[in-house]
Amino acid sequence: MQITVELFGIPRARAGVSQTISEGLTLGDVFVDLSCRYPALGETCFTGQSLKPGYTANLRGERFVTDPLTVLADGDVVLLLSLDAGG
Numbered sequence: 001m002q003i004t005v006e007l008f009g010i011p012r013a014r015a016g017v018s019q020t021i022s023e024g025l026t027l028g029d030v031f032v033d034l035s036c037r038y039p040a041l042g043e044t045c046f047t048g049q050s051l052k053p054g055y056t057a058n059l060r061g062e063r064f065v066t067d068p069l070t071v072l073a074d075g076d077v078v079l080l081l082s083l084d085a086g087g
Contacts, residue, residue, distance in 0.1 A: 001074040003030055007041075008081040011055070014041040022078075027057060028068025030078060045080070054083050 003022045007015050015038040024030040028049030035042025045055045049068040058079040059065045059072075072078070 001025060001072065003072055004075075004077045005030065005034065006077065006079045008079065009084070010082040011041055011045055011080045014038065014044045016040075024072060026068060026072060027059075027065060027070040027078070030072065031068065034080075056081060056083055 001023060003024060004019065005022050006019050007017065012018055015034070017038075020034070020037075022030045022033045024033055026049075031046045031049050031051070035046050045052055051057065051066050056064050056066060058081070059070065060077055061079070
């Protein structure tokens with residue numbers, strides 16, 4: 001199942017990309033996939049399948065989610081950002 005992940009702030013700086021495609025059935029699966037492909041992102045933002053404090057994810061622009069068991073649908077868009085992002 002393909003999930004589009006858009007990265008902002010520190011996650012973008014650590015991954016070196018603004019957007020990528022990930023695979024996974026749950027939010028935690030996507031975090032593990034991203035950690036494997038972008039080790040600096042993984043070290044900074046994730047502990048296993050969970051987000052570290054100071055980071056959050058937004059699902060489809062509708063709601064903020066952090067539960068790694070959140071089920072995703074094919075084609076979902078997940079935004080990954082640090083909580084200090086903004087102006």
